[in-house]
Amino acid sequence: MPVVNSIADAADQLREWRQDFHRHPELGYEEHRTAEIIANRLREMGFDGVETGIGGTGVVGTLHGRSGPGDEARSIMLRADMDALPIHELNDGPYKSTTDGKMHACGHDGHVTMLLGAAQHMARTRTFDGTVHFCFQPAEEGGAGAKAMIDDGLFDRFPCRSVYGMHNWPGQPVGSFHCRSGPIMAASDEFRINLKGRGGHAAKPDACLDPVPCGAAIVQALQTVVARRTNPLSPAVVTVTTFQAGDAYNVIPETAHLGGTVRSFNSALHNDIYDQIERLVRQIAAAHEIEAEFERSAKFYPETVNDEDATAFCLDVARDLAGADNVHDDVEPTMGSEDFSFYALEKPCCFILIGNGDTAGLHHPRYDFDDRNNVWGASYWSALAERALPSQ
Ligand SMILES: [Zn+2]
Numbered sequence: 001m002p003v004v005n006s007i008a009d010a011a012d013q014l015r016e017w018r019q020d021f022h023r024h025p026e027l028g029y030e031e032h033r034t035a036e037i038i039a040n041r042l043r044e045m046g047f048d049g050v051e052t053g054i055g056g057t058g059v060v061g062t063l064h065g066r067s068g069p070g071d072e073a074r075s076i077m078l079r080a081d082m083d084a085l086p087i088h089e090l091n092d093g094p095y096k097s098t099t100d101g102k103m104h105a106c107g108h109d110g111h112v113t114m115l116l117g118a119a120q121h122m123a124r125t126r127t128f129d130g131t132v133h134f135c136f137q138p139a140e141e142g143g144a145g146a147k148a149m150i151d152d153g154l155f156d157r158f159p160c161r162s163v164y165g166m167h168n169w170p171g172q173p174v175g176s177f178h179c180r181s182g183p184i185m186a187a188s189d190e191f192r193i194n195l196k197g198r199g200g201h202a203a204k205p206d207a208c209l210d211p212v213p214c215g216a217a218i219v220q221a222l223q224t225v226v227a228r229r230t231n232p233l234s235p236a237v238v239t240v241t242t243f244q245a246g247d248a249y250n251v252i253p254e255t256a257h258l259g260g261t262v263r264s265f266n267s268a269l270h271n272d273i274y275d276q277i278e279r280l281v282r283q284i285a286a287a288h289e290i291e292a293e294f295e296r297s298a299k300f301y302p303e304t305v306n307d308e309d310a311t312a313f314c315l316d317v318a319r320d321l322a323g324a325d326n327v328h329d330d331v332e333p334t335m336g337s338e339d340f341s342f343y344a345l346e347k348p349c350c351f352i353l354i355g356n357g358d359t360a361g362l363h364h365p366r367y368d369f370d371d372r373n374n375v376w377g378a379s380y381w382s383a384l385a386e387r388a389l390p391s392q
């Protein structure tokens with residue numbers, strides 16, 4: 001089965017919707033305009049229920065098939081994320097971001113549009129038996145909007161047996177699908193290290209306790225955590241991304257501040273890595289007579305693990321849609337992370353990647369979502385739902 005014809009007929013409309021979202025990016029938990037447009041469209045489409053303000057700015061539209069509502073076993077959830085990034089867009093063109101410093105650089109404008117395209121088609125046809133919840137989630141980019149929606153009672157209010165997600169993927173052909181069973185995206189969080197010494201004149205180091213060489217020693221030592229202290233067969237990343245100290249060439253600063261991120265595919269390993277980091281920080285600081293504070297951020301995203309059966313099902317749907325040659329079940333896991341993982345802790349889930357062609361990478365100021373995917377993605381969502389909840 002190629003793309004759904006009635007969705008292909010709506011391609012111009014979907015492109016307009018997508019480019020309008022692109023023009024008006026909103027950061028995590030500020031997606032008020034986006035959420036309002038989504039809710040209004042779902043109501044216009046004749047949805048059976050539209051609820052807003054879930055987990056902040058989240059929206060869930062509920063659609064029943066021809067034979068009425070399904071119970072939890074005959075209900076599924078499809079999820080799109082809505083937020084943009086604090087990036088200054090470098091693309092020019094008619095639908096460039098109108099808000100300086102904000103940009104849809106991860107394609108969530110497209111994710112929303114693909115799900116709306118499916119919503120429109122399915123509200124017209126209703127060729128399924130049960131209930132589909134269309135979940136539009138805030139704050140994927142570091143704000144854990146998925147967790148906020150779950151904490152706000154998502155699965156009590158919208159019972160379902162499984163949840164499905166999709167992300168566009170630059171570097172792979174448009175209309176191709178990429179997935180794998182098991183871990184597909186890494187666990188991720190952040191750490192911060194505050195060092196306090198004794199500042200003073202740059203020419204009198206002996207009268208000071210300099211936090212800069214202590215910080216440099218910590219940066220070097222953290223490179224050994226993955227290289228020397230974790231199993232080489234278990235992927236992990238420790239990256240120091242910030243190091244701030246001092247303002248003047250002739251002053252030894254009183255303090256230094258470092259920060260970074262840890263990625264892995266295993267929560268136990270993740271905790272071990274943090275133990276290693278903290279031990280190194282404390283002992284190196286002690287050796288330099290520097291006071292150290294170590295903070296692990298509460299913003300933890302678990303690893304995203306695809307359920308085996310849900311993945312096999314989604315790959316079948318994609319193969320029917322795009323042809324077996326365009327569907328790959330062995331995509332390499334990425335050290336990027338996704339808060340879709342929070343749904344996967346609760347329900348059988350599958351997170352699939354859809355090729356976005358030869359665009360700049362995700363989070364790049366010249367990135368753009370490929371509008372042909374509006375049709376491919378909406379067709380995938382519709383085919384998935386109709387097959388998961390077949391009409392009797
Ligand atoms: Zn992103």
Ligand SMILES: [Zn+2]
Binds near residue numbers: 108167
């Ligand atoms: Zn994203």
